[in-house]
Amino acid sequence: MKKLKLQKKQAQQTDQPQPVKAIHSSLQDQVDYIKEKTGNSTDVNIRKLQLGDGTVPNAAVVFIEGIADSKAINDFIIESVMNRSVHNSQPIFEILLEDVVALGDVKEITDWENLFLSLMSGESIILVDGYHKALSASTRGGEQRSIQEPSSQVTVRGPRDGFTESIRTNTALIRRRIQNPNLWMENMKIGSVTKTDVSIMYIKGIAKEDIVEEVRNRLKRIEIDSILESGYIEQLIEDQAFTTFPTLYHTERPDMVAGNLLEGRVAIIVNGTPFVLIAPAVFIQFFQSVEDYYDRADIATALRFLRILIFFISIIGPAAYIAITTFHQEMIPTQLLIAIAAQRETVPFPALVEALIMEVSFEILREAGVRMPRAVGSAISIVGALVIGQAAVQAGIVSPAMVIVVAITAIANFATPAFAVAIAARLIRFGFMFAAATFGFYGIILGIIVLAVHLCSLRSFGVPYLTPMAPLILANFGDTIVRLPLWAQKKRPRLFSSEMENRVGENQKPQPPESRGMVNSAIEKGGKDES
Numbered sequence: 001m002k003k004l005k006l007q008k009k010q011a012q013q014t015d016q017p018q019p020v021k022a023i024h025s026s027l028q029d030q031v032d033y034i035k036e037k038t039g040n041s042t043d044v045n046i047r048k049l050q051l052g053d054g055t056v057p058n059a060a061v062v063f064i065e066g067i068a069d070s071k072a073i074n075d076f077i078i079e080s081v082m083n084r085s086v087h088n089s090q091p092i093f094e095i096l097l098e099d100v101v102a103l104g105d106v107k108e109i110t111d112w113e114n115l116f117l118s119l120m121s122g123e124s125i126i127l128v129d130g131y132h133k134a135l136s137a138s139t140r141g142g143e144q145r146s147i148q149e150p151s152s153q154v155t156v157r158g159p160r161d162g163f164t165e166s167i168r169t170n171t172a173l174i175r176r177r178i179q180n181p182n183l184w185m186e187n188m189k190i191g192s193v194t195k196t197d198v199s200i201m202y203i204k205g206i207a208k209e210d211i212v213e214e215v216r217n218r219l220k221r222i223e224i225d226s227i228l229e230s231g232y233i234e235q236l237i238e239d240q241a242f243t244t245f246p247t248l249y250h251t252e253r254p255d256m257v258a259g260n261l262l263e264g265r266v267a268i269i270v271n272g273t274p275f276v277l278i279a280p281a282v283f284i285q286f287f288q289s290v291e292d293y294y295d296r297a298d299i300a301t302a303l304r305f306l307r308i309l310i311f312f313i314s315i316i317g318p319a320a321y322i323a324i325t326t327f328h329q330e331m332i333p334t335q336l337l338i339a340i341a342a343q344r345e346t347v348p349f350p351a352l353v354e355a356l357i358m359e360v361s362f363e364i365l366r367e368a369g370v371r372m373p374r375a376v377g378s379a380i381s382i383v384g385a386l387v388i389g390q391a392a393v394q395a396g397i398v399s400p401a402m403v404i405v406v407a408i409t410a411i412a413n414f415a416t417p418a419f420a421v422a423i424a425a426r427l428i429r430f431g432f433m434f435a436a437a438t439f440g441f442y443g444i445i446l447g448i449i450v451l452a453v454h455l456c457s458l459r460s461f462g463v464p465y466l467t468p469m470a471p472l473i474l475a476n477f478g479d480t481i482v483r484l485p486l487w488a489q490k491k492r493p494r495l496f497s498s499e500m501e502n503r504v505g506e507n508q509k510p511q512p513p514e515s516r517g518m519v520n521s522a523i524e525k526g527g528k529d530e531s
Helices: 002-015 027-037 070-082 092-103 112-120 167-177 209-220 230-237 254-262 283-287 297-326 334-344 351-371 374-394 400-414 419-439 441-457 517-530
Strands: 044-049 059-064 106-109 124-128 134-137 183-190 196-203 249-251 266-270 276-279
Touching: 027 044, 027 059, 027 112, 027 124, 044 070, 059 070, 059 112, 070 124, 092 124, 092 134, 106 112, 112 124, 112 134, 167 183, 167 196, 167 254, 167 266, 183 209, 196 209, 196 254, 209 230, 209 266, 230 249, 230 266, 230 276, 249 254, 254 266, 254 276, 283 297, 283 419, 297 351, 297 400, 297 419, 297 441, 334 400, 351 374, 351 400, 351 419, 374 400, 400 419, 419 441
Parallel strands: none
Antiparallel strands: 044 059, 059 124, 106 134, 124 134, 183 196, 196 266, 249 276, 266 276
């Protein structure tokens, strides 16, 4: 009992906020403390400077090589400070503040915690002897990946720029598309060790304040030592932890994020990753491509129907083959039944084992193709599938029909626009296979019912996952499986947007001119000119 009370007391002492440690006034003590806290790391650069009269250095610039812009430090801090004439009667700290204000974001720091936080984020720290404070100048830079076309969401028509690992570059790409002061951004640091920069972006007046507040609160509740990718955030703020379906949408495309912000959603941007999270996310959203909005409405609608069909093929393709060949042979035409029976005559395994062998083989090849170097991975996937499929048929392990079914299922899985849903379909497929092997088509129907109930139970920041189908919202059906023309989508999604529901003005439908007189006169004029 005494031990338990002692542990509670220690925990209460740990939970209490630690007192803020002020910066020393002596320059040498400041430099020594920085070296001590950073382990005298070689990439922590400390440049001592001499200001005013005297021979002893009375200032220092501290920055980390690689994440700070050394050119900006030399041009705007070191050279300008060294060339500045300072009299003993002038306050040195105020003079430095005037010199480095050209860098933009300059602030005073009075405690060590904020000093190291700024230093580790790429900013330069200016120390002055005799002052209990320091200056932090925004010199973030260093080498980073240039803006390139996203590799995970390739489109035929549309912008070619994609997010990078720099959070400032990513927010700038979004602001270039939405040049509106109502595009608000809030910053925070998450991770007790990594101190990762995380930003949320939303359009004030369009996004519902309840959703924005929920996103903000869930991010603030996170207590973890490290955030290395947006996937960490996704797993810590999603509504349902035990589901194969993603309840947050992630993308590398700035135009995709801009489009979702204009619908009332919230973007979560994490430093160090090109994948931006979008909340809330609904099921039908994962079958939509940003290219749908650049094409005609009828083409986009046809492609969306095709993607839904592809998704169902990818989850019940092998299961349907197992059910037909095991329980429902009467559904197969006689000639096809004879051909399949002849193929399976030499196969020693039931249809379920046959399908499992091929599915597991394809999953191994797919994973090997992803993990291998890019130049070798594609060759392994294609050649491996051909060789293994042909060898398995010749060895009598599987039938040619099963190879065809599994191949079609694999291709259908690749055609799903969202990779997260494609992975979910790969896992669900095995459950449908076992259900079909046990109960036939009754098992498949039971699996579809269970899947539908599960999807209905999911939420994304309180928004039903199957909206606008369940619950039924007819006003939002214009941009689901069917995409109406842009001039017909007058309202934003009801569950996401706030008071600014209208997004298209009246009388935007394209129409021919009321009078064809100008066309006829132009034709007549052309005929006279030719004569």
